[in-house]
Amino acid sequence: MKKLLLLFLLFIFSGASLFSQTDFRPGYVINTENDTISGLIDYKGNKASAEICLFKYNSGSDAIRYTPADIKSYRFIDGKYYVSKKLNADDEEAPLFLEFLIDGMVDVYYYRSNTGEHYLIDKGDGKFMLLDDKEKEVVVDDIQYVRANKPYVGILKYIFKDSPTVSKEVERISLDHKSLIRVAKDYHAEVCSDRDCIIYEKNLPIVRITVGFLLGLNVNSIIYRDDAVQPQIMFETTGFDKSVFPSAGIFAKIGIPTLNERMYLHYSGSLGKRSFSMISDYQGIQDTTALVHETFDFSQFAFDNTLMFRYEFPGKKIIPAFQAGFFLDYYFSNVFDYHVFVNNVEFLFENSKSYPFGNVDFGFAIGAGVAGKFRNRRNVYFNIDYQMGPGIVPNMPSRNIIVRLGVQIGK
Numbered sequence: 001m002k003k004l005l006l007l008f009l010l011f012i013f014s015g016a017s018l019f020s021q022t023d024f025r026p027g028y029v030i031n032t033e034n035d036t037i038s039g040l041i042d043y044k045g046n047k048a049s050a051e052i053c054l055f056k057y058n059s060g061s062d063a064i065r066y067t068p069a070d071i072k073s074y075r076f077i078d079g080k081y082y083v084s085k086k087l088n089a090d091d092e093e094a095p096l097f098l099e100f101l102i103d104g105m106v107d108v109y110y111y112r113s114n115t116g117e118h119y120l121i122d123k124g125d126g127k128f129m130l131l132d133d134k135e136k137e138v139v140v141d142d143i144q145y146v147r148a149n150k151p152y153v154g155i156l157k158y159i160f161k162d163s164p165t166v167s168k169e170v171e172r173i174s175l176d177h178k179s180l181i182r183v184a185k186d187y188h189a190e191v192c193s194d195r196d197c198i199i200y201e202k203n204l205p206i207v208r209i210t211v212g213f214l215l216g217l218n219v220n221s222i223i224y225r226d227d228a229v230q231p232q233i234m235f236e237t238t239g240f241d242k243s244v245f246p247s248a249g250i251f252a253k254i255g256i257p258t259l260n261e262r263m264y265l266h267y268s269g270s271l272g273k274r275s276f277s278m279i280s281d282y283q284g285i286q287d288t289t290a291l292v293h294e295t296f297d298f299s300q301f302a303f304d305n306t307l308m309f310r311y312e313f314p315g316k317k318i319i320p321a322f323q324a325g326f327f328l329d330y331y332f333s334n335v336f337d338y339h340v341f342v343n344n345v346e347f348l349f350e351n352s353k354s355y356p357f358g359n360v361d362f363g364f365a366i367g368a369g370v371a372g373k374f375r376n377r378r379n380v381y382f383n384i385d386y387q388m389g390p391g392i393v394p395n396m397p398s399r400n401i402i403v404r405l406g407v408q409i410g411k
Contacts, residue, residue, distance in 0.1 A: 023314030104197030247272030363389030
């Protein structure tokens with residue numbers, strides 16, 4: 001089973017490394033002759049999007065690499081819109097793809113570079129004004145402090161001076177997409193009545209939650225260690241067989257698309273009943289003529305809680321995923337049975353009928369999987385998780401492998 005797990009993880013990571021290189025989505029480019037060419041555009045991070053546009057006519061064609069000097073703009077369908085502009089940097093004009101946030105009486109743009117995030121505003125004359133919020137160091141009584149500096153507030157108050165309401169509003173806003181779009185939209189509504197402003201930013205939900213049912217196949221192991229010091233004599237000679245059992249439960253996947261469209265917090269909770277047993281035959285240490293026969297059996301319900309960060313790589317029909325986090329398992333309704341026979345006569349130890357286990361196990365968990373749609377309706381998830389914990393017996397760690405199949409409820 002361990003070899004199968006390693007092969008599966010290797011397959012997932014190999015495929016993920018391929019899929020993660022590109023994420024082509026429907027869109028179009030506008031060339032220097034103002035021709036609109038529809039196709040697929042590689043969806044990248046903010047910094048890469050400002051420098052390069054990778055375009056395909058269709059999924060089977062080769063990618064074309066466009067720089068800001070090659071085309072006028074590109075846009076994802078119902079998504080982000082980038083326009084080619086020249087900015088003055090270090091006394092040189094550097095062309096970049098700027099993300100066009102809102103087109104109105106004032107236009108707002110955004111890009112990311114090695115030095116951080118940058119917002120630009122054009123009040124209609126084609127000249128860009130940089131909105132800056134860098135921190136400022138000040139010294140008071142020979143003590144150095146870092147004070148938040150907001151020069152962008154003064155710039156915005158000047159730009160929105162024709163609207164006292166908006167000019168007052170900018171005193172309280174932060175320098176981010178949502179705030180700038182809001183005040184630019186409010187300003188346009190007050191001072192312009194002959195045309196609507198256009199908001200290009202993709203409207204993503206604040207939180208995206210997916211829930212569903214899952215079925216699992218669990219392989220649990222209690223690892224016997226020769227150097228373990230156990231108060232129970234029954235563990236000194238042998239280890240336990242693996243326990244293989246089914247489980248069922250629920251899962252929830254929580255994402256914040258405005259921060260990262262591919263990162264999620266993933267919870268799985270499942271219930272199953274596991275059973276362990278061991279049989280050992282050996283000769284007595286002091287009396288070598290004594291034949292000892294031990295049997296040990298126990299079963300318990302196991303409620304597995306796993307909380308992991310999940311990253312889903314780009315994919316069209318099949319989406320590879322990797323996840324890592326923690327697990328906490330709770331065990332209850334324990335049934336315990338232990339017997340020792342010496343020369344076919346049962347021998348009772350003082351602690352032979354006392355329950356020797358704890359009820360909680362916790363530790364690290366890693367996993368990999370794939371997601372896809374079943375008949376183009378509900379999302380289906382297939383994951384393999386590997387858990388490593390200290391176990392419910394001192395100095396006898398646990399190793400658990402869980403294969404899960406989940407089906408989403410609703411949209």
